[in-house]
Amino acid sequence: MEEVRATSAWVASHSSHVIVDSSGVEEVAERMKDSIPKVEWDFEGIHYFDNGPLTVQYLFVLDALNFCFWPDKEMSYDHLAAGLREAIQNDKSAFDADRLQKYTGLELRKMLKWPRPLPLEDERVRLLHEVGFELERSFDGKASKLVESCEKSAAKLVVLIASHFPGFRDHTVYKGHQVFLYKRAQIFAADLWGAFKGQGYGEFIDIDSVTMFADYIVPAVLQQLGVLKYSPSLSKMIESNQEISSGSEEEVELRACSVHAVEKIRELIHRKSGKQVLSVELDLWLWAFGVQCRSLQHHRTLSIYY
Numbered sequence: 183m184e185e186v187r188a189t190s191a192w193v194a195s196h197s198s199h200v201i202v203d204s205s206g207v208e209e210v211a212e213r214m215k216d217s218i219p220k221v222e223w224d225f226e227g228i229h230y231f232d233n234g235p236l237t238v239q240y241l242f243v244l245d246a247l248n249f250c251f252w253p254d255k256e257m258s259y260d261h262l263a264a265g266l267r268e269a270i271q272n273d274k275s276a277f278d279a280d281r282l283q284k285y286t287g288l289e290l291r292k293m294l295k296w297p298r299p300l301p302l303e304d305e306r307v308r309l310l311h312e313v314g315f316e317l318e319r320s321f322d323g324k325a326s327k328l329v330e331s332c333e334k335s336a337a338k339l340v341v342l343i344a345s346h347f348p349g350f351r352d353h354t355v356y357k358g359h360q361v362f363l364y365k366r367a368q369i370f371a372a373d374l375w376g377a378f379k380g381q382g383y384g385e386f387i388d389i390d391s392v393t394m395f396a397d398y399i400v401p402a403v404l405q406q407l408g409v410l411k412y413s414p415s416l417s418k419m420i421e422s423n424q425e426i427s428s429g430s431e432e433e434v435e436l437r438a439c440s441v442h443a444v445e446k447i448r449e450l451i452h453r454k455s456g457k458q459v460l461s462v463e464l465d466l467w468l469w470a471f472g473v474q475c476r477s478l479q480h481h482r483t484l485s486i487y488y
């Protein structure tokens with residue numbers, strides 16, 4: 183995750199369309215230095231949890247599909263989390279590695295009780311197959327084995343996931359430099375940590391190394407808080423819901439500057455109050471704020487990464 187931090191900082195210092203505004207960072211850090219509003223993992227009550235390996239399998243499948251909901255105005259992350267929860271409650275073998283390799287788009291739609299094609303449905307099916315295949319080939323079909331082999335290190339987990347599952351390789355090239363964001367791999371580690379309350383499958387000695395998860399909600403929240411400032415052309419693109427291509431300078435800057443901004447907020451809180459805040463905690467607070475603020479306008483990129 184040091185690579186996520188370092189390469190995001192590089193983007194922030196070379197960016198053309200997005201600025202991390204130091205007075206915005208200062209204001210947010212000042213507001214949060216005494217206490218960060220605590221947001222409980224699963225504050226929505228939509229996730230499956232049984233305190234065992236099946237939860238790990240559920241979370242891995244969930245994060246394999248945790249991207250791009252906006253093309254369908256009614257679809258959201260909640261539908262995915264709750265739909266998969268119902269599927270596993272009704273059939274404990276629904277996410278067995280052999281079953282994952284066989285789902286069709288129509289079956290996935292039925293599982294999530296969605297009446298029409300899912301956004302990027304073919305990609306979602308392909309990624310489910312990839313997860314099933316590689317879990318079976320290398321981890322006895324069990325996501326819990328994958329987690330166990332990381333010896334309580336979130337950084338190891340992210341590296342292992344990225345090396346085995348191409349669909350999680352969330353990186354790009356920006357102005358000739360490779361940039362790493364690893365949103366879904368990192369969120370899986372954070373989901374384990376949150377769900378298992380830092381114990382058992384959720385115990386990570388280096389949870390502080392996880393960065394925020396560069397999605398499309400948190401950048402919009404940071405912009406609203408005055409932490410991110412956009413160029414007039416980028417503002418216009420977002421306001422008019424114009425699609426921003428995956429890998430474009432604008433898109434990489436939105437994501438990388440968000441990672442960098444959250445790191446800056448965290449550093450400043452530490453300097454002001456001596457408190458060690460986790461980026462994961464800041465992220466969850468920002469994200470929960472964003473999804474509850476329906477008027478928030480986010481950027482629109484077709485991507486399998488977030």
Ligand SMILES: Nc1nc2c(c(CN[C@H]3C=C[C@H](O)[C@@H]3O)cn2[C@@H]2O[C@H](COP(=O)(O)O)[C@@H](O)[C@H]2O)c(=O)[nH]1
Binds near residue numbers: 399400473488
């Ligand atoms: N940065 C960040 N992004 C997050 C999440 C989560 C959910 N995390 C769970 C963990 C504990 C809680 O109880 C949450 O339920 C989803 N997303 C992203 O949001 C977008 C979907 O938005 P909308 O279209 O409105 O549903 C999409 O890119 C999705 O990948 C997060 O925590 N942080």
